[in-house]
Amino acid sequence: MRGKMNPIHIVVAGATGRMGRETVKMITREKHLKLTGAVARSRKGEDVGTVIGLGELGVTLTDSLESALEAGQPHVLIDLTTPETVKRHMELAIDAGVRPVVGTTGLTEEEIKDLDRKCRERDLGGIIAPNFAVGAVLMMAFASKAAKYLPDVEIIEMHHDQKLDAPSGTAMKTAELISREREEKKQGHPEEKEILDGARGGYRQGFRIHSVRLPGLVAHQEVLFGGPGQLLTLRHDSMNRESFMPGVKLAVEEVMNRTGLIYGLENLMEL
Numbered sequence: 001m002r003g004k005m006n007p008i009h010i011v012v013a014g015a016t017g018r019m020g021r022e023t024v025k026m027i028t029r030e031k032h033l034k035l036t037g038a039v040a041r042s043r044k045g046e047d048v049g050t051v052i053g054l055g056e057l058g059v060t061l062t063d064s065l066e067s068a069l070e071a072g073q074p075h076v077l078i079d080l081t082t083p084e085t086v087k088r089h090m091e092l093a094i095d096a097g098v099r100p101v102v103g104t105t106g107l108t109e110e111e112i113k114d115l116d117r118k119c120r121e122r123d124l125g126g127i128i129a130p131n132f133a134v135g136a137v138l139m140m141a142f143a144s145k146a147a148k149y150l151p152d153v154e155i156i157e158m159h160h161d162q163k164l165d166a167p168s169g170t171a172m173k174t175a176e177l178i179s180r181e182r183e184e185k186k187q188g189h190p191e192e193k194e195i196l197d198g199a200r201g202g203y204r205q206g207f208r209i210h211s212v213r214l215p216g217l218v219a220h221q222e223v224l225f226g227g228p229g230q231l232l233t234l235r236h237d238s239m240n241r242e243s244f245m246p247g248v249k250l251a252v253e254e255v256m257n258r259t260g261l262i263y264g265l266e267n268l269m270e271l
């Protein structure tokens with residue numbers, strides 16, 4: 001962590017959203033973090049604190065990341081926007097020498113590789129965390145261990161009905177970690193036939209991912225492993241967005257000391 005005299009200056013893109021609001025709140029609580037810019041598509045020119053109910057913070061919302069980067073000279077961009085916006089935002093930040101900390105999901109493996117190359121060219125650190133909740137990171141780590149011994153697996157992820165991407169970034173990351181540990185195998189009956197399209201979920205390296213979207217849900221995932229006569233279920237539930245904040249704080253602190261793009265909070269934890 002940096003000394004008292006050198007707070008980390010941060011721009012939050014998506015500052016008025018569900019995650020952005022909680023992140024702005026967290027930054028204002030931490031003495032070593034300082035909000036210097038806030039971006040959203042709407043409410044341009046208004047004080048971000050007033051918009052999100054924190055009282056005036058002296059930081060005006062802009063509708064473009066470019067102007068927030070120019071005005072604030074931040075060290076870090078925290079991006080919590082949309083799958084369509086995140087890559088452009090990361091490129092703008094890296095070009096400006098600003099370190100990206102990204103919670104936005106939906107980036108492809110190729111895009112992540114490309115962004116890693118860009119970070120290294122600029123000698124910058126960056127972090128993409130498909131899930132900032134420490135419990136979810138542990139669930140993924142346990143799932144990767146279990147896959148070695150119980151290779152028949154399915155993932156069920158459940159989210160609120162305003163989520164844009166499916167499957168979730170967490171499910172995709174879990175699938176990647178599982179695939180590293182088990183031989184690729186096709187599960188289920190070889191002559192299985194879907195009577196209703198999509199009934200068996202999305203297919204990835206021989207196993208299935210199912211996405212549920214309902215009001216009332218926040219962010220939940222089950223990883224089910226089956227073996228003859230036994231079933232292992234790993235489950236994580238985020239009940240609110242506060243659950244993600246210790247991970248966001250850790251990522252902002254760590255990104256200042258890293259080079260290259262780190263994909264997954266597990267790489268910052270001793271697991």
Ligand SMILES: NC(=O)C1=CN([C@@H]2O[C@H](COP(=O)(O)OP(=O)(O)OC[C@H]3O[C@@H](n4cnc5c(N)ncnc54)[C@H](OP(=O)(O)O)[C@@H]3O)[C@@H](O)[C@H]2O)C=CC1
Pocket residue numbers: 013014015016017018019020039040041042043063080081082083085102103104105106129130131132133244
């Ligand atoms: N990694 C993690 O742990 C977590 C990741 N997420 C991910 O974070 C992202 C945001 O989620 P959530 O907060 O629920 O989403 P919201 O829809 O609540 O918020 C999105 C925010 O992004 C802003 N925004 C959208 N498009 C643009 C744009 N082109 N330029 C600038 N700002 C833009 C919106 O502004 P406006 O309202 O004005 O359009 C809003 O402030 C999602 O990808 C989600 O999957 C979510 C939770 C945890």
Ligand SMILES: O=C(O)C1=N[C@H](C(=O)O)C[C@H](O)C1
Pocket residue numbers: 105130131132159160163164167168169170171218219220
């Ligand atoms: O959109 C969300 O809400 C969440 N998105 C992330 C994901 O796609 O995995 C993290 C968490 O599940 C909440």
